Amino acid sequence: MQIYQESRGELLRFLTARVGDRAEAEDLLHDLWLRIQSADAGPIANGRSYLYRAAQNLVLDRARARQRRLVRETAWSGHGDDHAEPADPRADIEALIAAREDAAALAAAMAKLPEKAGQVFRLHKIDGLPHAEIAARLGISRSGVEKHIATAMTHLRRALDGGTA
Structure with missing residues (x-):
């Protein structure tokens, strides 16, 4: 937690650069805090590397979720099927x-x-x-x-x- 507190500003800049939106980066930073709060306390060789890797994983998870949602919504609305009738x-x-x-x-x-x-x-x-x-x-x-x-x-x-x- 100490490394998180010391690196919070840098982590926020890191996440903002990855997602392009400060509000979303702050959400991810909060998710990172929750993740390290609930993580099993075990030995970590390099705490900063662990935090940055966890932050990058959160960015990837959010991008994958966004892509799955887009595919699901496209399939649901029928835009993925050239023969489907429009909703309206x-x-x-x-x-x-x-x-x-x-x-x-x-x-x-x-x-x-x-x-x-x-x-x-x-x-x-x-x-x-x-x-x-x-x-x-x-x-x-x-x-x-x-x-x-x-x-x-x-x-x-x-x-x-x-x-x-």
Whole structure:
């Protein structure tokens, strides 16, 4: 116990560095205190090493418990099974409706793009053509391609952020 009291601050820093959260590290430090309180008093060759090993074991135990809980909760909720129905199908429907609304808003905004900017944007973002190929196909410079894409992106951001393009 004396070594624990002397090393408490160092042990707290050690545990905080391992778990990344001071409150959790303090919980682990308390668990360590409980463990050494209930341990059989026997000869220990190096008390500091024993404390640090016990602290590291507590960190590993907590990580394993967290992983088991995650696996259990994933299996329980059905997310681990690709064929399972969601717990609340309305959540998927709401996400689908929101995605459709977003796609419709994007399509409407793209329809309002200036002609050349819209053409360049579609060739690059939808057809996947590189800037050099678009430039050659349209007879403009690569810099021109980049400017048209920048114009299109500015218009789309304004339109999708609630403004008008």
